[in-house]
Amino acid sequence: MSFCLARILVIGCALASCKGQEFNKNAEIEWDNMSKLTRKGSSEPLPKAFKSHVLPDFRMLPDFVVASSAIDQKDHFKPETGVRPLPNSVMPLLFPTSTVPPTESTQPKVLEMLCHIDRIYVRIRRDVFKTSDAYKYLKLGSCAVNQATPTHYYFLYLLTSDCDFIKESNVDHLTIKNVVHYLPTTPVVRDLLFDVPVQCNYQRLLHSYKVGLRPKLLRGTLFKSLRRKRPILLVPQDELGNVMTRPYVMGEGVFFAAKLADGTPAAADERIYINKCFITSSIVPSSPKYTIIDNYGCMVDGKKSVESKFLTGSSKMIQKFTINAFILTELASTSGTKQLYMHCDVSVGAQPPNDGLKACNYNQGTQMWDELYGDDTVCSCCDSTCSPLLRSRAKSKMVTSQPWKVDFEDDLTIKPLDANFGFKEDITTEKGWDDY
Secondary structure, three states: OOOOOOOOOEOOOOOOOOOOOOOOOHHHHHHHHHHHHOOOOOOOOOOHHHOOOEOOOHHHOOOOOOOOOOOOOHHHHOOOOOOOOOOHHHHHHHOOOOOOOOOOOOOOOOEEEEEOOOEEEEEEEHHHOOOOOHHHHEEEOOEEOOEEOOOEEEEEEEOOOOOOOEEEEOOOEEEEEEEEEEOOOOOOOOOOOEEEEEEEEEEOOOOOOOOOOOOOOOOOOOOOOOOOOOOEEEEEEOOOOOEOOOOEEOOOEEEEEEEEOOOOOOOOOEEEEEEEEEEEOOOOOOOOEEEEEEOOOEOHHHHOOOOOEEEOOOOOOEEEEEEEOOOOHHHOOOOOEEEEEEEEEEEEEEOOOEOOEOOEEEEOOOOEEEEOOOOHHHHOOOOOOOOOOOOOOOEEEEEEOOOEEEEOOOOOOOOOEOOOOOEOOOOOOOOOHHHO
């Protein structure tokens, strides 16, 4: 006799003749497939009749340690203060000793049994009987053989069948019992009579134990500064520092100020740095652009125009700079006022400046770079690549200005020339020539 612990599966009766009495080879297919479900790691495909069943992949299931529910040790795992060693009684649960599984015999078994959550399968080899009609007197409880192959007689029954199954429940298992018996009623007996008890044990409860760990905290005080988000503004201005309300004229000085919003606190050793600035005709920063500040604070447009430079001020928390008013080439073909946007990457960092935080103007007279407030040596990288490694904890933020406008034409009418490259006398302007 052999028996196996049941695995919890949700399966249906794939055999159309579960309740019938006909004999055919489908019983062997049914037995083989149910047997595969009890072998962990089986990956062989199921026949088409089984494709609709929800079958677990046993390779993904964890290995469990079987422990008796009669010895409930959950009290040892309750959270508590302090530390203590684990009781010896729980050590086998948490640190099981590996055992070598017994080797199955390769000899064919006379009687075999499969246990499932909703059925029990039993089969007996036919060659143990000397008569061809022995199946008529072979019973599983009160149920007759319902399938057969050339090699075996099969009992394939659901637990709901009226086969005199006996159910017993104890603290650990639900046990289903029955008896396979052979009792011929013929005048002559050619085989030995027998009664073989069979049973399936189903685990009733599953407990999950975890070791509770309580960290031991070192006493002490940790101080961490709380940083509030500090909004930064980028404001177009006139040369007096007032907000610009009219369009700039081509060639006129355009002034910008990067500063914290009013009421935002700043430390005494902090300073605003402009890392990069570029101009676009759209509020979208990714559109075609013209860069005026780059390389972590280098006024690169100062190489092209002496008017492009950082400006000093009464507070280092307001960084001003200026450029000459211009328009982008993409707008030159249209008439009227052009609208532009300034986008700047701005940081609030500590002083003094360094390679990653600085404000460097290009001196066209000396062809050198000068830092606005600090040591000029931090600007020596402006003609190559500056490293941001010394930016400390300064956090940068991309800021976009309100749209600012440039008039393509001044109120002065452009005067045509005559053939001798002199101004025509019949052309008049709103301003007198003496004004120029």
